[in-house]
Amino acid sequence: MKTLFSKFAALIITLFLVSALAFFAFALIPADPATTMLGSEATPEAVAALRSQLGLDRPLPVRYFEWLAGFLRGNLGESYLYRMDVGQMLSGKIAVSALLTTLSFLLTVALSIPLGVLAGSVRNRYLDAAAVGLNQLVMSVPPFFLGILACYGLGIVLKWFTPGAYVSPEKDFWGCVRYLIFPALSIAIPRSAMAVKLLRSSIRDQLGQDYIRTARSRGASETSILLRQVLRNALLPVITFLAVSLAEIMTMSILIEQVFSIPGVGQLLLSSVSNRDYPVVLAIVMLLAAWIVTIHFLADLLTRLADPRVRLG
Amino acid sequence: MLLFGGVVSLLTVSAALLGAFWTPYNPTAVSAAEKFCPPSLVHLLGTDNFGRDVFSRVLQGMGASLLIAACVVAIGCLLGTAIGCLCGYFGGPADFLLTRLCDVVTAFPSVLLALVVVSLAGRGTVQIVLALGVLFIPSFARLVRGEAARCRDASYIQSARLMGVSHGRILLAHILPNLRGVLVPAIVIGFNNAILSEASMSFLGLGVQPPFPSLGSMLSDSQTYLQRAPWYAFSAGAAIALLILGFSLLGEGLQRRRRA
Amino acid sequence: MLQVEHLSVRFPGGAAPAVEDVSFHLNRGEILGLVGESGSGKSVTAQCLAGLLLPDAEVTGSIHLEGQELTGASPAQLRAIRGKEVAMVFQEPMTSLNPVLPVERQVEEALRIHTRLNARQRRDRALAAMAEAELPDPAALGRRYPHQLSGGQLQRAMIAAALVSEPKYLLCDEITTALDVTVQVQILDLLARIARERNMGVLFISHDLRLVKKLCHRALVMRGGRIVETGTVEELFHAPREAYTRRLLDAIPTRESKLR
16 A cells, blocks of 8 residues: 555656656747747747747746646647647547557457467477567567558458548547558557567466476366466566557557558647647647556556565565 | 577678668669569669669668667667666665656657657757667666666675775776676667667658668658559568567577576 | 386486386375485476376386376376375475465365366365364465465465365375474374375375484385385384485484484
């Protein structure tokens, strides 16, 4: 309980520090947003007027706390480029990206655990070497390249889907899921390969433990030993890996959204980076950072819950 | 695994080296007559939308990827080792703070951080090398810190201290050589991550800028012509995958040998 | 009766056989000691009886359990006997239990495998076995995890887990070695009582001759994979025929035996 509390305190402090770091980094960049917005021919008076309208003439710490307070109340800021509320710009896109991330995560779990168990239980040396080699190969394919391969092979050649013909979830939810399956697979397959590798070595470690010998001495079959004794132990490190994967999946989906032209948070982030629309970049980065820090916190918590040695001390 | 990884890495590195000095065609030579030629004996991997030889471009792109990865890893490894050594050896509040900071930074995917840095510093080859280099410091620092802290408590270091050897001399003569075991696999794996990060950033158009050839931006360009010239995308993507495969196998093999 | 005839075990790559031409028998209700220094083949013999050797170990000779031949039996036949007819308890109680499962769940494991009892019946039998192994408050203790119990408690739980399916023979491989001296004595008393009450044959493997002398009826002395001497405990301890047995006896600290 005490560790839980201190972990939670650390989470809050980390979020606070990350927000401050991000805010000041974006506030200190040389480009003046007022000049950017009005163009280089604007009169100094007009620039000054806009600066005070945007609140840029006030001291940084004041602006930071105002921004933070607004952020916590759901006011994510205003886009320089579109003069639009960032929350509004994000609203539809977050749902798409969340759907893609969820699908990718579920596919990763669904692929990696059975395959990892299979890889961990292979006895034949040559079969094992072949599986390890194949796994290493799959791990090496960057998701965005896998996405392009999927677009070509499954989209253009086999015509299972039309690359670029994205359907929004409001219009047709299942149509959207059907389209997102392919980008989600492109993210999930290399991720699963990493998880399979971890689970395989974790199972190997566990199979050498004394308690396996005990289980054998009771007449348990190898399958039941694997599923009922080994798996719970072997999954402990994999749980952490999979949870932390949510952060990586999020980042990978920025790239994959490009490949499959999915109008999600990633595309907005990229266009805002290109357009130097800092309030939007700052808001998205903060949201992603909060998500990642929270994921790490939850992953830690989950591992503690799953392991009685840690849970009960 | 070590052997196979070594062979693949050697092949990719020598191909890249070859590309730096000699390519079958000028990788930037445009030829309107030879647009979208499929792979043949004339153009081993075909040509792209400007009629440029894909094989030559891939060779150069691999060189660029490796060069950038080398710079990134060099920055990350040198600064990371220095910081990690000092933190691990001296400890204290600075060590505590830096370790926490490293923990936080390593929690974030490097592509996301690089995106932030590029959006602040602008795009460009130098920016991407510096950005990734800085982002690679924490992982090295963390690794080295652990090892240095373990060395500090070893009895031979303690006895060296008692004999009046200076801190600087202990760091250089005793601790640094001990780091080789953890650093060599970490450098190889770092190479791997650097290649992937650079390719991702260039794919997003935020890394290496044209006309400098890069596998990531080639892959991004090729996507437009996927239907007409799939070989362009396959070649660029396969080159990235091959680079990563070689170094990941090598890193894995080195780590296994270290553990064994 | 458990009868072993001309048993030899050879591991791949091993120069000499780990066990060579070993013959003995164990009656129900009898406690048979198996002594010898480490590496003498004691544990291999026991693991061979329990069928726990790696599949590539080469076993010759015969093992008869109540008239049934075990060498050459199918894995499924062996599994049906393991834990049901012959149970085994190991040296390290701390690592011999699964760390992520509650103790009671592990005590009843053999019933899950060998019987069709429902969860409630299994639980009742498990708690009864734990009480028989003299564990205090089995219901509360059973809900706890291995890391929350002491070594002595864990070893009693292991014995309870072995007893739960009412085996005819119990193989004890150095089960007291990892325990405190006072706990050792209690465990021996427990074994003696259970063997008597259940009419169970116990093979007690130990390198500690004092324990064998205190507990067993007959004993075998092993050295280099062979049985060098066999006889009742009185014969062995008072009139050892073999020089090796005499040396083992001489190695017992005399002062301590006087104290007892």
